[in-house]
Amino acid sequence: MPQDTQETKMEPGGYAFSRDGAKLYIRELLTDERLLVSPMLTVEHYDEEEEYPSSTSMVVAASELFAKAPVAAIDADIAERQATLADLNARINAARSEVYTVERDAKQQIEKLANFPKFDRLIDYLDGKITHFVVSDYQHAALIKTWDEFAVYREDGRDKGVKLLTLFGSSNGDTEWRLNDYRDGSGINRVCQPCTSEEEAKRVVGEWLGVAWKKFEPSRPWFIDGAIKSANMYGFPVPQHIRDTSAAHHFEARQRSIAKMEADLAALRARYEAEPLA
Template structure:
C-alpha cells in the first residue's frame, strides 16, 4: 500500500468518515497508526485537546472528505426531508386534536346523561332501557319504526344541567316522549336498569308514598321491580298488598255502583214500556 510522503508523524489528518486524528506511526506494510483527537473545555472556558482511542487506518487525507451527491438525488432528499417535516407537523396536529376531543368528551361525560356520549358518537350504543316499562330494547327496537320511519331520539336538558335521552314515536316530534337510558351491551343495560329501578322504587316509596301519601308511583315501580327481579323489602311487599286490597275494594264498590245504576236504568225503561 502506497504511503503519502507528505504525511509526517504528529500531523493531524482525517479518516474517510471525517474523524480528526493524529498520525502516530506507519507499519511496515503501509498501515497508518492514528489516535482520535479529542477536544475538551477547560476551567477558563477555553478548549484543550487530548488523544482518544488508537486505531489502524489504510487511508488518510489532509482535509476531511466531503460526500458528493448527484444533483437529482440531492433535490429528492431535500423534498423527502420536507415531506417528513410536514408529516411530523400533521401528526402532531392530529394528536393534539385527538387529545382535545378526548379531554372535551371526558369533561362532558361527567354530566348525568352524557356518560355514554363517546360511545354514542362511535356507534357503540346497542341497547336502551325504557324507563316507562323498564324493558330492555335493542337500538333498532328503541329507535326504528317500520310503518312511519325512524323515531326521534333527542337529548333534553334544563338550566340546572339535568340531562336525559328521550325517544318520540314520530320523527317530527309530534308523538309522546319516553325517557331512555343508553347502554353498550345487554349486560350493561341490565346493570343500568337494576341500579335505576332500585333508586326509582326507593324514591317512589319514601318520597311519594310515605311522605306525600301518593301510592300510584310506588305501585307502578313495585310491579316493574318484581317483574324484572329487582329486590324489594318485606315492608314494601306488605304495603303493596295493603294498597292492592284497597284498590280491590274500590273496584268492587265501583262495580256495585255501576251495577245498581244499570238496574235502575233498566227498571225505568221497563216502567216506561209497561213491562
C-alpha cells in the first residue's frame, strides 16, 4: 500500500522518495500536483561520502512521491526463513569462536608440553606407536624389551590388558616413566622409557649408559656392574678406567673369596684330623 504523501509536507529544499526508493531533491513546487526534482548523487570526498543534487531536473507527479523511503514487503515465509538464517549464522559464529578458543588453548598446551620432551611419548602412547621399552632392572642398567614382553599383562597364559604406565614428575621439570607390574597399579613400578622403534631404544640405552659412566664412583665400583652388562649386551664401549676399576674390584673380591674358602677348608681339615676315626 502506498505511503501517504501528506504525512510530511513537501517543500522546496526538502527531500522525497520515488516508488523505486530513489532519493530526490525538491527544487520547486510547480503546482499542488507537480514538483520539480533532481536525483541525489553520492560521492566520496576525503574518505567520506557526501550527497548533492544532480544538475538534471525533472517534473514528477506529487502522487508518485513519498516523504519516507518505500520499504519492500516481504512474505511471511521469507521473513521466517531469514530469521532462521540469522539464527544459524549466529550459531556458526558462536561455534567458530568456540573452535578458536579450543585451538588457542590446545596451542598453549602444546607449547607447554614442548618444554618437556617426555610428554611426546604420551601422544605416541595414545596413538599406539610404542613398540619397545628401555628398562632398568636388578642386573642391567638398561635392557630393551618389546611392548608384548613388558607392557602386556598376562594371567594364566592369557593377555589381560596393559599394565599401568605412569609419568612421575616434579616442579623443577624432572620426569620419568614407570610401569607397574599389574594393571591396577600394584606391584613394583619399574623405571622405563617408551620408544617407537628398536633403533630409538638402542639410542636411549646409549644415553642411559652415558649418564651411568658420569655417575661412576671408584670407591663403590660394584654399582657399575649393571651398566657394564648392558654395554656388553648391546655393543656399547665401556670407558677403560671404569672397566679396569671394575675388573680389579672383582679380582680382589674373588681373591678374598678364595682365601676365605681355603681358610674354611683348612679349619675343616684340622677338625677332622683331630677327631678319632673310631
